Amino acid sequence: QSALTQPASVSGSPGQSITISCTGSSSDVGLYNLVSWHQQHPGKAPKLMIYEVTKRPSGVSNRFSGSKSGHTASLTISGLQAEDEADYYCCSYAGTNTPFVFGTGTKVTVL
Amino acid sequence: QITLKESGPTLVKPTQTLTLTCTFSGFSLSTSGMAVGWIRQPPGKAPEWLALIFWDDDKRYSPSLKSRLTITKDTSKNQVVLTMTTMDPVDTATYYCARTTTWAFDYWGQGTLVTVSS
Numbered sequence: 001q002s003a004l005t006q007p008a009s010v011s012g013s014p015g016q017s018i019t020i021s022c023t024g025s026s027s028d029v030g031l032y033n034l035v036s037w038h039q040q041h042p043g044k045a046p047k048l049m050i051y052e053v054t055k056r057p058s059g060v061s062n063r064f065s066g067s068k069s070g071h072t073a074s075l076t077i078s079g080l081q082a083e084d085e086a087d088y089y090c091c092s093y094a095g096t097n098t099p100f101v102f103g104t105g106t107k108v109t110v111l
Numbered sequence: 112q113i114t115l116k117e118s119g120p121t122l123v124k125p126t127q128t129l130t131l132t133c134t135f136s137g138f139s140l141s142t143s144g145m146a147v148g149w150i151r152q153p154p155g156k157a158p159e160w161l162a163l164i165f166w167d168d169d170k171r172y173s174p175s176l177k178s179r180l181t182i183t184k185d186t187s188k189n190q191v192v193l194t195m196t197t198m199d200p201v202d203t204a205t206y207y208c209a210r211t212t213t214w215a216f217d218y219w220g221q222g223t224l225v226t227v228s229s
Contacts, residue, residue, distance in 0.1 A: 001174070003157065036215035038158075045207060045222050046158065051215035089157060093214045099171055100148070100160035100214075 001094050004029065004103035011109040017078040020106045022090030023071060028101055030071035034093035037066060037075045041086045049088075050075060077108070085110045113137035115147075115208050115220035122226050123198050129225060133191040133208030140166055140186050146211050147191045149182065151204040152222075159204075163211070164191055200227045 005023040012018040022029065022037075029035055035053045038046035048057050050066035053073060063078045073092070077084055090103035119131035133147060140147060148163040162182040163171040172180050181194045191208060205224045209216035 032214075034214040038216070045219040046216070047219070048215055048217045051213055051217070057217060091158075091160075091215065097171065098160075098174060099163055100150075100216075102150075102158045102160060105157040 001028070001098045001101050004090055004092060004101060006088075006090060006103040006106045008104075009107045009109065011111055012077075012080045013111045014080055014082065016080050017076060018080060018108065020075045020077075020088055020090075020108070022073040022075070022092075022103045024073070024092055024094075024101070025071055028092040028094040029068065029073050031095075032093045033068065035066065035068060035073040036091045037064075037073075038089045038091065039084075039086050040089065046089060080110055082110050084108060113210065113218045115210060115218060117206060117208050117220045117223040119206075119223060119225070121224060122228065124229050125199055125227060127198050129193075129195045129198050129202070131193045131195075131206055131208075131223065131225075133193070133220060135189050135191070135208070135210065135220075138210065140164075140184055140189070140191070142166055144212050147184070148209055148211060148216060149191075149193045150207045150209060150216070151202075152207070153201075153204040156204075158207070161195075161206075162193060198227045203227045 037050040040046045115135040145166040149161040205222040207222045209219040
């Protein structure tokens with residue numbers, strides 16, 4: 001099972017919106033609506049931001065939203081803030097034998 | 112409040128076996144639908160899923176590491192243990208345990224850095 005493909009970096013100015021893509025295949029992202037997104041600040045554990053493609057856990061800002069089209073899932077951060085600067089990883093269910101496959105990661109920079 | 116915490120050696124020698132323990136609180140691994148997984152993250156790289164154990168003792172392993180991994184649980188102690196044999200310097204990483212109920216890891220431990228070096 002190959003890692004999901006994400007852009008290495010995305011940047012935006014405060015207040016802007018940015019979108020991070022996560023491209024998989026017909027065996028993972030394209031087959032299941034079980035994509036999650038994690039935010040990771042340096043030296044910290046990942047934090048769940050989105051699950052089941054579009055759902056936000058309690059306490060996560062509504063500035064974070066998820067979507068999916070075909071084999072590609074996306075995370076959109078609107079009203080970009082300095083605290084959003086972090087690494088973001090997507091993750092998808094990929095079947096019974098390999099339940100989880102992570103993305104390559106995207107570094108978000110707030111200009 | 113749900114918490115998880117990893118414990119184990121910070122340094123292991125090549126060829127040795129690594130044993131990590133995840134001690135959790137705030138939920139029970141005997142609850143239907145509950146699972147705890149192990150994920151590792153080499154310095155500067157993306158996370159990699161390793162293993163998963165379900166409430167009913169069903170287990171899943173990363174195909175690429177399956178021959179080296181064993182995951183077990185002790186429900187009475189609220190612990191999940193991961194063993195990885197034949198450690199190599201490329202296995203140097205921060206190892207995390209995390210809970211999942213919806214095919215997403217919703218609570219993570221703080222992680223423990225394991226260095227493989229002679």
